[in-house]
Amino acid sequence: MAKKRLTQAINEAYIEEMDRNSRLVLYGEDVELSIFGDTRGLHGRFGASRVRNTPISEAALTGMAVGAAMAGNPVICHMMFSNFLYTGFDAIANQAAKLRLMTGGQARIPATFVAAIGGGTSTAAQHSDTPYPLLMNLGGVQVAVPSTPADAKGLLKTALRGENPTVFLIPRLRGATMGEVPEGDHLVPFGKAVVHRVGSDVTIVAIGATVSHALGAAETLRARGIEAEVVDPRTLVPLDEDAILESVAKTGRLVVVDESRDRCSAASHIAAVVADRGFHFLKSPVRRVTVPDTSLPYAPGLEKALLPDAAKVVAAVSAIFGDAQLEAP
């Protein structure tokens, strides 16, 4: 095990899987130079045939990923910022998500769409979305959102060996996060949540960048006598409902932290699942810590005020326990 940055872990996953499968190709806008650093060095290592800089043509890039994958070449289609998924959305929503079913199971679509999500650096509203709720609703793409370098590598490797379309979303603010990454064939299965912290009083389900907020909040809460369990689903499709329910069965309380907008968010879906299948476990209403239904502003103070953070998680837990003293300042 060695400590690596999340971006470096992603880079290793690309290299290992492209070494392993000579048919796997990667393309996207400026992947040679690499805006986020995750694709750095790949062009030199694998050559211009397998690693391609593309025109700014998202509609073509996503559609071509579907076509190349159906024809036998798995594709890493790098979309840069997740907001650009929207300009390439037709082939994701209408083709990638649907063609396996629509061809009666004939088509295999091993295409992985990589994009960075989240705000926090004043890139303003068109470069800071967290669009996994849309993707979760497509009914035919897998959605992976790592929070640690090890999970980033392991989830990406699983995506690249799979036969179904996957959107792999990088929490942009976590790119420099350091963490232990197992050497060699480290694979993280889809649909398997991880418990980052064990606790008995409240379950905090957190996704992507918000996992660190949940863990920070848990430390604050411990000092106040509340033990929080932090559960990270890691993939939203498929979703490990059982792991969430198992934790809620133990704690009886649930807070879901999610950087997407509140309406039809991952958090609201998880809350609905627990209401359906785990209502009898609940001792108090489920709380969601999400982004209000607005675009993120450019001004740093305003952006920060709208994004989830540890204090907001503490406040949500405090509200559950009805303890005004626990309210964050």
Add this chain to the structure above:
Amino acid sequence: MNEVLTDRLVNEPSPAQLLAMLNVMVTIRRTEEQLGMDSKAGKLPGNVHLYIGQEAVAAGVCAHLGDDDFITSTHRGHGHFLAKGGKPRELIAEVHGKRTGACHGLAGSMHVADLSKGMLGANGIVGGGMAIAAGAALSAQLQGRGQVAVVFFGDGAASEGVLSEVFNIAALWKLPLVFVCENNLYSEFSPSATVTAGSLVDRPRPYGIPTTSIDGNDVVAVWAAAGEAVSRARQGLGPSFIEARTYRLRGHLEAEAGFIQTKYRTDEEVASWAKRDPIPAVAARLLAQGYLAEDGLAQIDSAVMLEVAEAVRFAEASEVPDMSYVEAAGFIRSAELGSR
């Protein structure tokens, strides 16, 4: 650089090749007439968009393709499916929504596919096949075995923005891709002239893509143009564009009489194009050359009619798919599928 595909015939199909294309055209015609009747009789769960009148395009292009080559098609895709080697019974069963259909009844008319024949699918999204074909062409290029991809699309789809993106990438990367734009003069219910600026055949020229415009009702002209374009693609010379001028003898969809209140084209116009039906034209050519007997077309027709009738019996006797087909074809875990 701005090379233009020649209009002259480099060579002509052999009589055997021409007979094979005639057979494909008759198969498409009779299969679709059957589906049109089934639609009007209320026997089909969904709509059908018929290709009748345009058969020479699919037949002439696909004559150059093997099972390893790829095509993507449109919502009007029965002809491309059959010309690429798909079986009438699998098509008819699919459109009837039966489990024995090419896609087990999960796709229907607008989305029929046969990956074993390189037919990556008809597509319900206008223009949806363009980038998919370009991706298949990228795969063909990477695998280096001389495969090609053909994208069939209509004049209406030519107004989708993704076409410009695909022109650019295909030319830039010299993808083995052939664009076949079937200009049937109508963009759904709108005459092309009211929704299309300039000339379709001019659109790829600025990208350096060779272009030609041909009579799409003349299967020999289609065969010749497609042969040149496919050959260029196989040699690694990059994409080509063919505008095939043709006409949709039936409506946009068979059910349109039920909801359209005013005519959008004249009976005279349809009748004038019916006189240019590609099937009698090619039969007459073969007859004149002595390669088809007086009753040759009738013989082909009888054999095809038998096959279609058998296909209909097969479809009608087949079972509808149950939920296990959705489960097997999708990848959502059964627990998630059945939980609500």
